[in-house]
Amino acid sequence: xxxxxxxxxxxxxxxxxxxxxxxxxxxxxxxxxxxxxxxxxxxxxxxxxxxxxxxxxxxxxxxxxxxxxxxxxxxxxxxxxxxxxxxxxxxxxxxxxxxxxxxxxxxxxxxxxxxxxxxxxxxxxxxxxxxxxxxxxxxxxxxxxxxxxxxxxxxxxxxxxxxxxxxxxxxxxxxxxxxxxxxxxxxxxxxxxxxxxxxxxxxxxxxxxxxxxxxxxxxxxxxxxxxxxxxxxxxxxxxxxxxxxxxxxxxxxxxxxxxxxxxxxxxxxxxxxxxxxxxxxxxxxxxxxxxxxxxxxxxxxxxxxxxxxxxxxxxxxxxxxxxxxxxxxxxxxxxxxxxxxxxxxxxxxxxxxxxxxxxxxxxxxxxxxxxxxxxxxx
Amino acid sequence: xxxxxxxxxxxxxxxxxxxxxxxxxxxxxxxxxxxxxxxxxxxxxxxxxxxxxxxxxxxxxxxxxxxxxxxxxxxxxxxxxxxxx
Numbered sequence: 294x295x296x297x298x299x300x301x302x303x304x305x306x307x308x309x310x311x312x313x314x315x316x317x318x319x320x321x322x323x324x325x326x327x328x329x330x331x332x333x334x335x336x337x338x339x340x341x342x343x344x345x346x347x348x349x350x351x352x353x354x355x356x357x358x359x360x361x362x363x364x365x366x367x368x369x370x371x372x373x374x375x376x377x378x379x380x381x382x383x384x385x386x387x388x389x390x391x392x393x394x395x396x397x398x399x400x401x402x403x404x405x406x407x408x409x410x411x412x413x414x415x416x417x418x419x420x421x422x423x424x425x426x427x428x429x430x431x432x433x434x435x436x437x438x439x440x441x442x443x444x445x446x447x448x449x450x451x452x453x454x455x456x457x458x459x460x461x462x463x464x465x466x467x468x469x470x471x472x473x474x475x476x477x478x479x480x481x482x483x484x485x486x487x488x489x490x491x492x493x494x495x496x497x498x499x500x501x502x503x504x505x506x507x508x509x510x511x512x513x514x515x516x517x518x519x520x521x522x523x524x525x526x527x528x529x530x531x532x533x534x535x536x537x538x539x540x541x542x543x544x545x546x547x548x549x550x551x552x553x554x555x556x557x558x559x560x561x562x563x564x565x566x567x568x569x570x571x572x573x574x575x576x577x578x579x580x581x582x583x584x585x586x587x588x589x590x591x592x593x594x595x596x597x598x599x600x601x602x603x604x605x606x607x608x609x610x611x612x613x614x615x616x617x618x619x620x621x622x623x624x625x626x627x628x629x630x631x632x633x634x635x636x637x638x639x640x641x642x643x644x645x646x647x648x649x650x651x652x653x654x655x656x657x658x659x660x661x662x663x664x665x666x667x668x669x670x671x
Numbered sequence: 672x673x674x675x676x677x678x679x680x681x682x683x684x685x686x687x688x689x690x691x692x693x694x695x696x697x698x699x700x701x702x703x704x705x706x707x708x709x710x711x712x713x714x715x716x717x718x719x720x721x722x723x724x725x726x727x728x729x730x731x732x733x734x735x736x737x738x739x740x741x742x743x744x745x746x747x748x749x750x751x752x753x754x755x756x
Contacts, residue, residue: 313726473713473729488730532709568709 520549526660563592
């Protein structure tokens with residue numbers, strides 16, 4: 294992402310002759326056999342992504358769940374917007390189109406939206422609180438926020454948490470087309486010529502643990518998650534509301550004990566639709582006042598697309614890397630300033646800058662908002 | 672289908688999907704003035720696609736959403752394109 298490379302390309306997982314919008318950000322060159330010793334068919338694609346990312350995060354963290362019975366007190370909260378959509382697609386095809394009399398017995402274990410949470414607990418022997426969170430495009434952020442609260446309130450000592458999505462198919466793509474929020478050639482957040490979002494797939498999973506435990510085992514600490522704000526617009530099922538976005542940011546700052554001036558970077562929801570980017574900009578201006586002019590705000594969806602239930606978790610990973618490296622990921626495809634979007638969006642090229650306080654915004658369809666506050670840990 | 676028939680069908684769609692009183696719709700009506708909710712608008716466009724068996728492109732200069740006359744012109748254009756293809 295710091296090189297401003299886009300993962301958006303022509304769709305390969307759906308017959309593009311049946312689509313009007315033919316681009317998406319797919320996981321490319323992916324063969325499940327490279328990642329799973331046992332038959333991966335027991336897992337839907339979204340579940341496979343969650344398992345691969347959980348494994349990577351656990352290995353990277355060096356955490357030992359066997360030590361002191363940590364596995365009994367580790368939460369597993371894995372989000373998804375729609376779960377095993379392509380499994381359901383295949384089941385419908387099998388019976389309605391191909392005239393088969395029976396549904397495959399793995400249909401239910403694959404399609405359950407909670408399958409990824411279950412399979413992560415099973416694969417890593419985690420026996421603490423575990424469930425799936427689903428709140429459309431905020432799912433990944435809600436999962437990480439809930440895991441953070443569990444640790445902060447003493448209900449868990451550690452957590453494996455994030456979001457996963459893999460819903461690219463003719464049906465889902467045509468359904469998104471009908472809502473008229475898809476861009477035809479590129480996602481251009483905050484740029485005046487933006488046309489909408491680009492659907493993506495993928496997963497982001499991180500490991501959270503109590504600070505004292507992380508310090509005791511000399512863990513590599515990417516950042517401190519220090520606040521979590523939530524709100525509901527209680528407005529429109531598709532149109533975002535500025536007040537809802539403001540409340541989520543404000544409560545995230547409050548729960549973090551963070552002054553607005555401490556925030557130097559916001560990973561925006563920034564879908565690239567006309568309405569989201571203007572409303573989110575107005576909400577940021579309202580919360581940050583004069584400090585908004587000093588803020589860096591970028592939408593990494595310009596590169597990884599909108600991975601729906603995984604979006605928030607992918608963006609929190611981007612925020613963690615920004616804190617770690619001091620390099621802000623850019624908003625690519627930014628070509629035309631919009632008077633309604635008048636912040637510094639880190640246009641087109643990454644910028645080097647020490648990053649201290651960060652917000653990661655998720656403002657979902659249906660007005661379910663989640664904002665995570667992070668701080669550099671010294 | 673005559674222009675009058677097309678126009679009547681478009682009025683039907685606006686009435687059903689947009690909850691708009693058809694008597695308030697004439698060719699000069701500016702769509703923005705109708706304050707149609709976003710989700711109702713996409714349902715109107717879906718209704719047009721289903722009724723006339725066309726694809727209404729997004730943000731396309733050939734299908735403007737300025738006035739009712741623009742919608743009528745856009746539908747005619749799309750129907751002609753479909754007939755020619």
